[in-house]
Amino acid sequence: MIQKSQTAFKNQSPRLSINGLLNRTIQNPLRLIAIVLLVYILVVALSRLLGGDYRADQFARQLIFGLAQGSIYALIALGYTLVYGILLMINFAHGEVFMAGAYIGFFVITALNNAGLLVSQTLLALLITIFSGVIASVIVAVALERIAYRPLRNAPRLVPLITAIGASILLQQLFLRLFGVSTRRYPDVNLYAFPQLFPELGCATINGETICRGIDLIGGRYDVVVFGLQLRVLPIHFLVFFLALTFMAVLWFIVQRTRIGKAMRAVAEDKSTAALMGIDVDQVIVITFVLGAALAGAGGVLFALYNQQVSPFIGFIPGIKAFTAAVLGGIGNIPGAVFGGLFLGVVESVAPSMLGLSQQLKDVIAFSMLVLVLIFRPTGILGEVLAQKKA
Amino acid sequence: MSLLEIHDIHTFYGNINALKGVSLQVEEGEIVTLIGGNGAGKTTTLNTICGITPPRSGQVCLNGQDITRLPPHKIVELGVVQVPEGRKIFTRLTVRENLELGAFGRRDKTGIARDIQSVFERFPRLEERQRQLGGTLSGGEQQMLAIGRALMAQPRILLLDEPSMGLAPLLVREIFNVIVSLNANSGTTILLVEQNALMALAVANRAYVLQSGYITHADSAEKLRHDPAIIEAYLGG
Ligand SMILES: Nc1ncnc2c1ncn2[C@@H]1O[C@H](COP(=O)(O)OP(=O)(O)O)[C@@H](O)[C@H]1O
Ligand SMILES: [Mg+2]
DSSP, X not given: OHHHHHHHHHHSOSSOOHHHHHHHHHHOHHHHHHHHHHHHHHHHXXXXXXXXXXXXXXXXXXXXXXXXXXXXXXXXXXXXXXXXXXXXXXXXXXXHHHHHHHHHHHHHHHHHHHTTXXXXXXXXXXXXXXXXXXXXHHHHHHHIIIIIIGGGTTSOTHHHHHHHHHHHHHHHHHHHHHHOSSOEEOOOOOOEEOTTTSTTSSEEEETTEEEEOOEETTTOOEEEEETTEEEEEOHHHHHHHHHHHHHHHHHHHHHHHSHHHHHHHHHHHOHHHHHHTTOOHHHHHHHHHHHHHHHHHHHHHHHHHHHOEEOXXXXXXXXXXXXXXXXXXXXXXXXXXXXXXXXXXXXXXXXXXXXXXXXXXXXXXXXHHHHHHHHHOTTOSSOOHHHHHHO | OOSEEEEEEEEEETTEEEEEEEEEEEOTTOEEEXXXXXXXXXXXXXXXXXXXXXXXXXXXXXXXXXXXXXXXXXXHHTTEEEEOTTOOOOTTSBHHHHHHHHTTTOOOHHHHHHHHHHHHHHOHHHHHTTTSBGGGSOHHHHXXXXXXXXXXXXXXXXXXXXXXXTOOHHHHHHHHHHHHHHHHHHOOEEEEEESOHHHHHHXXXXXXXXXXXXXXXXXXXXXXXXXXXXXXXXXXX
8 A cells, every 4th residue: 555655656747736745745744844834933923913913113124134144144155155166065164264354353443443544534444444354364264275174185075074163163262362252342333424315314513513424324223214114224234235245246246257257167067177277276276265255254344343242253153054044045056145144144033023932042943944954955945056066 | 309208107096006107109290099998097198197197106298398297287288288088068167168268278368269269160069059058068069069178278289088989970970080180280289099999090190009007009000900919909800
């Protein structure tokens, strides 16, 4: 009997039919659990929405925050995905590459603040800070590649993985010993912009004269009413989102359109043939680490600009979250990393209060998603890449 | 002085000794073929020349310059270009991008554009498919792309590893015609690795026979074609 039903199941067309779905669900208890879970989530969310326990303005606020947080995840996730695409290796020290950018950025922005430049030349000071964060992350990543990973290029795949975890701990401890355990705080920054667009904002009276400098993109908080929703809006969240999208667009352009991007794709597909084309494979691998680190470094400074707290450990959780995001989107897949990052950021920001759970459960939600994806769709939501790679 | 000269090459994969003292020369303008059965070490010989599997001992010289320890990309820059076994097209890059990668070491944009055009003239089907992904091409088209891609590097010596492998007889003939015309019309020196010894000996000037990592015969292609031992072992005699 059982055998018969299994043959019937195999012969079924892959087309989605209620019957087939039911059959497969009953046969696979994991699938059953997942479907029950999804239905439960939907019912709870809907009933809370209808019952007025969860309001639209809450949703809007959490969505915006989730997109900002998600863009940071996406920026880090791109580093995981780029390196995986080329070396089939998870660089678990990438969270510390991110931390290095944020941490060194702290020293630079503090120095610029003490010099008065952060107030007098805010935009320039911020650009310098981001640039130094990028440089710091790039230096750490290049050193990692050179010292820890390159000598293991031909070792079994587990070896560089374990090395990466070791490197992650080493970098945390190194920053801890060098700079101390205390959490550092980024200074408050006010970056006024668009006085024509927002003529009533940012007004101050100096020497009896009132000047309006427009919207404060970094430190500002504004209560606004949009579509009848009372919202408290932080422009920094939008700024982070748009800057992250810009950086990712630049990366996309580099990979798809430039000579070096073509070389990266060739090396990702077949290293020895790439070498036969005259490509310096080691150099391309270094460039890949540099690109991933630059995005992480920029992300680190942006993260620190709205989160303000930095310590040697701030890379750990975002690093794992970004890894989750990369897997969600399909590791090795660039649009997948962006999608996975934004998706994870939004879900963990929106889900707890939508489901009436404690905000502290957001990490549980994020990692449950990782487990679910690994069980049901190990190639990620957008990806077949992994399967192709193995072939 | 020969254009390419390899002297007493010993190459290993871990403990496996694939080449046990291989020596051969290729003169400027020649077609030389290297024949031998499966696992004889033909691919290893080409990869040792190209720096992919450097030898444990022995020497590879190009025009008298020792290139034994150079990394692969430097060797390509010197004009030693390989069409690898199994074509090794970049399947997720377009046909055009594959050709552009062949010219990776070059910076002369107009020269590259002109050479892409001349590859298209030689293989019109590649022009029709220039925007398709390499992986969507048929075996014969992939071989043409692999040869076109190698030509983009402006080879002084072209190393071809079993270009006829897995192709229908008509396509094999076409590929061999291309090889002969490259040599006759463009003066490209060619080192041709083949299991199809009959065809290879028909187009080559000289030939080497490789067996279990040793060179067992070295002579003019004409003589080897009529050597009873060769006929028996490699020409289905
Ligand atoms: N990557 C490798 N690792 C271990 N042994 C190899 C590898 N490649 C080739 N060999 C061995 O080296 C010998 C020569 O192989 P190869 O050069 O590919 O022969 P051919 O091209 O003449 O068929 C064979 O015995 C083969 O098993
Ligand atoms: Mg071979």
